Amino acid sequence: MHYIRTILILLVIYLALTGNLQPSNIVLGALVAAVATLLLRPQPSRLDWRRLPAATWALIRYIAILAVDVIESGITVARIVLDPKLPIRPGIVAIPSGCSSELGTALSAHALSVTPGELVIGIDDYGVLYTHCLDATHSAEYAAQAQAMRRDLLSKIFV
Amino acid sequence: MQTLLQLIAILAVILGTVFSVLGVLGFIRLPDVYTRLHATGKVSIFGVVLLLLATVMLTPLGFGKGLVLIALLVIGGPATSHAIGSAAHRIGIPMKRAIRDDLGALEQNQAGE
Numbered sequence: 001m002h003y004i005r006t007i008l009i010l011l012v013i014y015l016a017l018t019g020n021l022q023p024s025n026i027v028l029g030a031l032v033a034a035v036a037t038l039l040l041r042p043q044p045s046r047l048d049w050r051r052l053p054a055a056t057w058a059l060i061r062y063i064a065i066l067a068v069d070v071i072e073s074g075i076t077v078a079r080i081v082l083d084p085k086l087p088i089r090p091g092i093v094a095i096p097s098g099c100s101s102e103l104g105t106a107l108s109a110h111a112l113s114v115t116p117g118e119l120v121i122g123i124d125d126y127g128v129l130y131t132h133c134l135d136a137t138h139s140a141e142y143a144a145q146a147q148a149m150r151r152d153l154l155s156k157i158f159v
Numbered sequence: 160m161q162t163l164l165q166l167i168a169i170l171a172v173i174l175g176t177v178f179s180v181l182g183v184l185g186f187i188r189l190p191d192v193y194t195r196l197h198a199t200g201k202v203s204i205f206g207v208v209l210l211l212l213a214t215v216m217l218t219p220l221g222f223g224k225g226l227v228l229i230a231l232l233v234i235g236g237p238a239t240s241h242a243i244g245s246a247a248h249r250i251g252i253p254m255k256r257a258i259r260d261d262l263g264a265l266e267q268n269q270a271g272e
Contacts, residue, residue, distance in 0.1 A: 016223030070233060074178055074205030077197050081185035090194050091259035113237030119196055120237075121244045122262055130262040132193045132244060132254075 006042045007033045058156035065150070069115045076117055080134060088134050095147060097127040104154055105129075111150050168216040175209030178202050190255040192247045200240030204232055 010033035011026075018025060080088060097108040105127045109120040117134035124130070185198025208229050215225030254260065 013227060016227050019221035019223050066233070070201075070205060070208070073201045077185065077202050078178060078181045081181055081188060081198060081202070086188060088189070088194060090191075090254060092254070092262045093259065094262070094265075109241065110234070110237050113200075113241055114233070117197060119193065119200065119244055120241050121193070121248050124265070130265075132196075134194060134197055 002042055003037055006037045006040065010036055055157050058153050062150070062153045062157065065153070066111065066114060069111070073115055073117065077134070080117070089137050090132065090134055092121060092130050092132050095129045095131050097123075097129050097147065097151070104151070107154055108147060108150060112147065115146060164216050168213040171209045171213035171216070175206045175213060178206030178209065182206060192252050193244055193254055196240045196244050200236055204236040208232060
């Protein structure tokens, strides 16, 4: 069952990439997806249909927040670069992710790397994210706050 | 409608080019590996995303392909930056003008025990 789900997702991405809906292309896409799925060996995961609307809504909000973060981080870093005095106070700050699962920690690390002036350098066994900040003086509290909000959304998406 | 789309596309081309140039400028101006990763990994990806948006609107590339490429860039970009930064820290490249280093302090504690 979860094999078929993976094949369907891969098929949709393949059709989006090639951008033509002729029957021959769909058959080819299904074949490619099937071979890729056999090589990947996806792990079975339970799909709870009642949680789906809430999860979808959380996912949309998460993507919107991520998009705003990408734009903001581009502008913030660009302003620092353009400033003649180069106002950076770099440093590595420890930010606890608060997630117990590996997937949650990895996704938090990704979201944190996208936000302005922060880049995850290392993760320890307890899920603490060691983050390189362009401005390490007051971004630690702000980052911890943003992290808490993202963790709530992520926990709604993935159990 | 067509002209509006073209105007947005031209704006995206200009902004995308500006951000790409800023990424390179940051790469030259910033002092060390970690700070340079901020410039290349974020500003440049933002520029490329804008250029891709313009490409989707101006050429017959198709929205699906463009959106999938943007998603892959946004997912892959931070991962690449993290891989380079983590590798740089592991082989011990020092930070310049650093005001705190929690990870370095942790490693020193572990070495001391």
